[in-house]
Amino acid sequence: MLEPNALPTDETLDPQDWEPLRQLGYRMVDDMLAYLENVRARPVWQPAPDQVKTHFNQPVPLDPQTPEEVYDDFLENVLPYPIGNIHPRFWGWVFGTGTAFGALADFLAASMNTNSGDFDHHSAIHVEKQVIDWCKEMLGFPPSASGLLTSGCSVANLIGLAVARNAKCGFDLRREGNQGAPHRMVLYVSQQIHSSIQKSVELLGLGSDSIRYIPTNQNYQIDLDALKMAITKDRKEGLLPFCIVGAAGTVNTGAIDDLEALADICERENLWLHVDGAFGVWAALTPTASHLVKGMDRADSLAFDFHKWMYIPYEIGCVLVRHADLHYKTFSLTPEYLTRADQGRGISGGSDLPWYTDYDFHLSRGFRSLKVWMSLKQHGARKYGRMIQQNIDQARYLAGLIEAAPELMLAAPVPLNVVCFRYTRPDLDDKALDILNKEILVELQETGIAVLSGTTLNGRYVLRAALTNHRSRRADFDLLVSEVIRIGKQLGS
């Protein structure tokens, strides 16, 4: 077989000479690793100046630039102005930290540029399958469960709820749509549930009217009595309760619902149990907090992220579904051009592995499993358990510092890795304290000392630190507390 030579007219996006790109690649490795190694020395966050913002108002480039010129542009205008979540003192919202090795794995995946949607005779599918198997093993799901790597927990929640909807509606919803529903389907969540649940419910055409937001107890867990009463009431009114969504790690306070109790209720009431475990599921790997997620292994579907508390670079989450056939029935749709080869040979010759498009609404799927596979092999699950435990211990440490400081007040229990607190002064009322704490938050960010976020608990504005950061040290929390007090005094005077 003769390898065709290029005609002078054949163009390509590959470089003619690969050596300069190789040299640029080395520079990128140098720069990125130095960027990560020295992250602690930089401010957590600094706003992009106006000239940088206006830099991004140019018309589409028509003519080429060298890769080096493009990279210089990146170095000047993009790299210096991150949102800051890789910094040791970024504890805002629930962002992940990432690792250098994870980023290199993403480079390998993008170089292979594999589409992991279909076919099972290529390595990416086996890597994804193994990562999903490891998740089942770590989180107590049976080997017969199905699983899917997703862009994150929003999609994992969406998929879990789609399977729940179709499995519990009692008719062929894929064909007929929700219009065919004889009764409104309703689901139950706590008032502390993540907004991605409502987004999913709206997207699925169930309507937010279908969500019963159940109050929480003093630990911000769903109130079980209120939940049971709501189910009974809805049944009496002729509605169709179909699902409870348990939270394993709420965004506001890190609360974990009583999942064992929710599983009992679901069993008794014939409801689907979906657990939104975006970050909280990983408590399962720790010695002191694994009991908090007891019952999670009884969920019908379990959604979680790797890019938060497993410190893997964005984007990657996962959904596990106990009954693989229900998952398959919700999404499988095989067009003519994707039928499996009759012969059992060739790329589309089926074997025993699932095709992930049968479990997904994505048809093209990148190779996001690689960074998890490589990272879990690099560190081992035990190390992840220790890192997660370290964040939990740090949260308790921070809570202790807050309780010891007369100027500060802990605003919620700290079951896991989220600490809500408030700067206080006896001469200021609640409203004035709301304003002062907002100012402290902004000042911490603007000075680049630390990034927290704020939220409202029981009507009061509080500062909030969510610890999903493998770079934080104990002493970072000493600094946080002393700076909050310093800024509070300064602003309050």
Place this chain on the structure above:
Amino acid sequence: MLEPNALPTDETLDPQDWEPLRQLGYRMVDDMLAYLENVRARPVWQPAPDQVKTHFNQPVPLDPQTPEEVYDDFLENVLPYPIGNIHPRFWGWVFGTGTAFGALADFLAASMNTNSGDFDHHSAIHVEKQVIDWCKEMLGFPPSASGLLTSGCSVANLIGLAVARNAKCGFDLRREGNQGAPHRMVLYVSQQIHSSIQKSVELLGLGSDSIRYIPTNQNYQIDLDALKMAITKDRKEGLLPFCIVGAAGTVNTGAIDDLEALADICERENLWLHVDGAFGVWAALTPTASHLVKGMDRADSLAFDFHKWMYIPYEIGCVLVRHADLHYKTFSLTPEYLTRADQGRGISGGSDLPWYTDYDFHLSRGFRSLKVWMSLKQHGARKYGRMIQQNIDQARYLAGLIEAAPELMLAAPVPLNVVCFRYTRPDLDDKALDILNKEILVELQETGIAVLSGTTLNGRYVLRAALTNHRSRRADFDLLVSEVIRIGKQLGS
């Protein structure tokens, strides 16, 4: 401000010594660039052997391995068994090719590990905004349109149809759900439309009963008369027609619907025009095919990929929505912990930029815009136009070879970059030819010469080459044709 030192007890996932990881990074750059430079010398595809498959059946690793050991595992078990889409003679389905520079950009993005969901004072948001602005410019959408980068066209279609559903239903569907629909909402697509449309419609709770699959003309374009009749019939039956989905590049044959005519019908009938332009939209950049997508700029929403015909590594697509407010109203949902800061300062101090979570169902969003931004700057839009034109010219060239070969028969018109053909022999009937062509397809794959896919057109099984490959040369198609004939003769005897 004193920088905290690490306690001996502080653990991290960062290396203690960065130098070995730097060295490993160089090796990865060397290996990946060589892998891409030499891709032509390897078989397009080879199945992973059994011992490789069983390698991926290990329990979760508990203990650490060195990064070098993990990388060796990758080199041995993952890298040699790709699905093949980066190879110059991979023309199966519609897969993208990617580039080395795009993969390096993904490494930069993963190193920064930015979450591009919210806030506008960091560079990733500005990069995404610029990429979306460039898309509007290249594809003729007004600057006032909204846009969003997605994982691919499946999600872009889903978002476009979600906005269409909510905008056209006539009631508050986000709140009430489809149950609230007084009439079944129906939408119109050609029988050649991509399966992601049906997946979206099912996910949205509309039900596949809501899809009217309209026959196509001899060019595989939606039949306009049949379409108009279907709309009239549905209106008479009290249903609510709400949307037409036009195809810009069907998977089977690359057909592009008459988008100008569809836009006229939508205007007259007050319907939403969504265009699924996964790969076909990019014909807009070419001198000879841009007229085929005329009318696309009149769509209400336009969905397309970068990871197919723009040769960007997976995953990246985009949706543009003409009326930004309708897009916003479909997805915006601001929980307490994501409210913009009152002060206009700090990370969550709003300015004039959109927060992409207000236009998306994803809350966490990676930094996928960077690889497009860097690639478009590197090559310039004109070069992309030439590459896309080259694939179109190659498709015509291949069609010419097929028409000149007595053993081969062109099975469909070749308007764009997809060529469907069939090996024939006068002594074999249609059924025997179906079997023979399936065997040819598998043989081409198994020998590693080329990867095509197959499909069924007018009841006949045909071979199908989809050209979204910047590495293909003219001579690769000479080889394809001669090998198909050789294998056909060999198998047929």
